[in-house]
Each structure stands twice: as C-alpha cells, then as structure tokens.
Amino acid sequence: MTDARTAPSRSVNTVLGPVPADDLGVVSVHEALLSVVPGAEHAYDITIDRAEVFEVLAKKLTDFRNAGGGTIVDSTGMFYGRDVRLYEALSRSTGVHVVASTGMGPEEMLGGYFLTPQTNPPTPWPAERFADLFSQEVSEGMVVPRVERRGGAGLVATTATREGMTATDESLFRGAARAARDTGVPVSIRFGADAVHDLEVVLSEQLPADRVVVGGLDRRDAVDAGAPLEVARRGAYVALDHVGSDSVDRDDDDAHLTDRERAALVVELVQAGHADRILLSSNAIGVAVGQPAYDLPFSHVCSTFVPFAKSLGLSDEDARRILVGNPRDLLTVR
Amino acid sequence: MSKVNTVLGTIPAEELGVVAVHEHIGYGMPGSELDSKWWKTPEQRYEETVPKLRAFHEYGGGTFVDVTGICNGRDVDYYKSLSAKTGVHIVACTGFVGGDTALPHFARASVDYLTRQFVSEITVGIGDTGSRAGVIKVGVSRGGRMTELDKRIYRAAARAALTTGVPIMTHLAIDAETAIAIFSEEGLPLDRVLFGHADDGVNAEKTRDTWIAEQGGRVGFDTFGYETELEDPPFWARPRKERLDHFLRFIGQGHLDKVLASADANCSPLGWPGVKGHTVNYVFEDLIPDLREAGVDEATITTIFVDNPADFLTIRT
C-alpha cells in the first residue's frame, strides 16, 4: 500500500508517485511503451538506443495528450522491456501520467528462475512466491534489475497461454490476484482459451470482481462465446482492447473484431446496463523490440474510435464514463 | 599462431598458464535479477570476487574461463575490469547453459539465427563490449534428456565452432549419444568439445565418460569441490574421495589427453545463495595437493591444467 502520510486519499500509483485519481483524465489501460521480447536485449542484431526510444515515445505521448489523453497504462508487466526510469523521464517531459505494471506471463515468457529453479526437482514457482514478488513491486517499488527500486506498480498484469491456462499460468494468476488483494492495486488478466474460466481463477482468491480487468474481450472467439457480457455480469471490467486492430496490418488481424463490430459491441454492453464496466484500449506498442511493430497512435481510441461509436448511438456521458470514470475507479488504490 | 579470445583481447595460448576451465564470476538463472533477495551492491560484488581472483593469480593461476551463458547474468564489462585489475586472463563464452536458460527471443530462434548470434559474439564481440567470446557454452536442460531447443543450440554451436575455430563446452554430459550424433552430422571433430560435469553427484552414474573419450571427446571433471563433506552441500554434491577416485581411474584408463578439471565455483553468485566455502581456488588448495598425494607426477598435473586446456582453447583455423 502507498504511504498513508504522503499519498492523497484516493490515488493511483504512477511512475512519478501517487497521483489523485481525479487527475488521470482520459486513460488507456492496455498499452505498451517500450516492449522487448525477453532476451532480445542480448541479441547480436538488436541495439536499443535509449535516446531514440525516448524521442519516439515522447512524440507518441505528446500526440496522445494533444488528442485529449491523460494517462497511459503500460500493462506489459515487469519482464517485457519495462524501463521505469525512462518512463519517469517521459512522464515528466510530456505531462502524460504513466502507470506501469508488475506481473508476468504467460509461462512461455518467464525466465528459467521461475520455471526450472536450482532445486531438485526443479519445481516451478507456486502462487505464493509470485504473490510476494509482485506485492513487493507495489509496496516497495518496481525494480531496476539488480540496481534499485523506483515507484510502486499501479497494477498487476498477467497473461495465460493462448491454447489454455497451464499450471504455471494458474500460479501466476493466483499470485497476481493475491498481490492485488493485499496491496489494493487492480489486476489485469489476458485470458488464454476461456475468459470466464480464467476470471474465475482470480476471483477464487477472494479478490472483488471490480478489482479485475479482463483484456482481449474483443477477440472473436471470446465474443462468439458471449464472454464480454458474462464478464460484465460478474462485475469485472471488460477491456475491448484491440481498438484499431483492423487498421494495422498483422497476420492475426482477423482474430479480433473490426472497429465497426467493436463499436456495436460497446453499444450492446451499454444497453445491457454495463456502461460502468467497459474499458477501451488498443494494445499499441510504442517501441517494439524483437517483434513486429504494432504501430497505432495511442490517441486512436479517443480521436477515431469513440467518435465513431458515438455515431452508432454511444452517448457523450457513457463515452466519458468509459474513457475517464471506469479506468479511474479501476486504478484507484484501495 | 596459437590464439585465444579473452575479454581483454586475443592472447597467445602459450600465455594461458594454469587454466580453470569451467568457472563463473557470478551465475543466476534468467529472471533472478528481478528478485531483490539476491541483489548485492557493486562494492560487495567486488569484495567477494577480487580476493578470490587475486589468490588464484598468486597460486599461479593464469586463466579463468567463465562459462556463464547469455541470459545468466554474463557481464563482460565487469569481467574486463576484474581481469585488468587482478592480472587473471578471463575467457568469456557465447551460448547457453541449457535450453531452459535461453529466454524467448532465443528459444524461438532458428538454428541459423543462433549460429549467427554465436559467430557474431566470437568474431565481432559480445554486445557493445568489443570483447570476443572464447568458448561456446551448450547444455542439457533439467530433466535428463536433451530437449528440442537444446538440440537446436548444440547444432548452432557446432556450426559456429566450425566457422570460427572456437571450442564448445557442455553443461552435463548425459544423453551424450544425442549430442555426439549432432556434432558428427555437422562434421565437428569431437576434440573441439569438452563434455562437462562428468563427475557431479547427480549425473556421474549416468555419464558414459570413457565412451565419450573413446569417441574422441574431451571429458570435464569440473565440479571438483562440491562435496558432501561441505557444511551445506548442494544437491549435486558428491563424496570427495569418490570423485577423486573416479578422476584417477579415468586418467588411469589412458585418457589423460582427454581430461580437463575445474571447480565450477561462483566468485559471487547472482541468483542463488552459492555454496559456502567453495571457490575456484579449490584447484590449488585441495585438488592439486590431493593429486600429488595420490602419486600423480608434476608432468601429469601440467598436462591436465596447462597443456590440455591450451590445446582445447586455441582457436583452430
């Protein structure tokens, strides 16, 4: 938990410290600033020029701010290129609040330390150890590996294996849920094969549903299974977080709804009474290393998508709730 | 000309001296850097490491081969400063301790890509350090059998060894049939491979050390000092006498020219507690005296610690 003596009463953990929740403005909850596939930093054919990375990200954040954006959540966790000191400098220079995340996953993305530890037998980490690791990142600060801790993480983010949650993924989910429960920050889950199943895993750790955001609910298979409505009914946040996916050229771009279909889903969820559970984001990657670029402006949601959703009947009030109120409630440390 | 890549540049093999062929300045599993329970200040790391290297040098140690793989906390700039200040030659490696220590970027990579990675680190340099790798590390993942990824790494290592002339060192010598099949398919002479950890407590029984030597491979008795007699021995420890007898038996079988020995110690471990009381200097403080006591002559000791490693480490062009 943030220090009660210095933290405002209703606050959000940003890389520059706790910020009053009402100051966040328009929030994008599932984005990536610097995204590095684990190991790519050691590749012979990759160099990461920090000044260059900064310049690219600063431009994108400034563009987001000029479009009315207030806060970017880097939801890539602690082991996918997260660079806390760079994010501090970016936030200071652009005026955009940056919330960074702890957490890891899916199993394939973990280091051997967690999967084949130097014990006999090499048993993968249990939930409790992940919970401790993630909780420390919230309460004591996010790590600059082997150097120091900085500000506290603003959420715990984890992901399950696409083909279905593995045993280690389940430990990650349970550990993330416990860390969220114990520290008061929310948990973000990206489901594997079954959104409702994966949500139930974190809820079974006595974490209130309104502390959970389920990402990827604009994936076709999840929509076909009725997952967005079901997740909202259970009280968790529904992240339709591939906004703009049909305007980016990618191999898997038909895995998600088009913006037209997505906007219709937003309207449908609102009509079903779940306006207070919807979140919009684009999973854009500011700078992608060791992976294809996913180059979408962070402002796509507020500049392009929301006006379009309004043309389909989304009210100004609900749009504001989705862009500002819902993420504020989610991110406020309890 | 006989050349070896060290972190401070190329040196003649004649300058290597006594070599500890399988060691670690500091080893940690990938991801251990995220767990602050293991963190040490830079002061503490130098404090733990420098006296060991200085003692190594004073005992007559010439060269320390660090076989900490790419994602295990290998830190070449740090090795350069240690080498320059202590006078110990340090050889760094490219490659991976095992498939289970290769992070996703490499775990997903093709044999071709891995080959280019290794060749680049051997011929251009590791990262932006300018230091060239002097050996290629490969290994068997936990579980006792080579995984598909282990095999990809072995094949890439074989190709890089053929291209560059740098030798290969393995972590574990179990499942050696599979490894040797890959090296043979790639046309790599087996004297360019040191099959390591033939002597450890968990795997010695399962390791076909004499068979490997008969095929032409080199055999590493390179976990000397991980003894059950220690105050807090690790799970791979072995009774001291049992390992020594194993070593003497192997040499007695006519395989002196194939043998290498080392301690596999960490000067300052990165992601695990390490083993109290175990250092690279076991070679001088315990092993060489034990060999002398067992009647091994000085010429043989020189063969094991000077000539064999020089022949092995020399870049073959």
Ligand SMILES: [Zn+2]
């Ligand atoms: Zn080793």
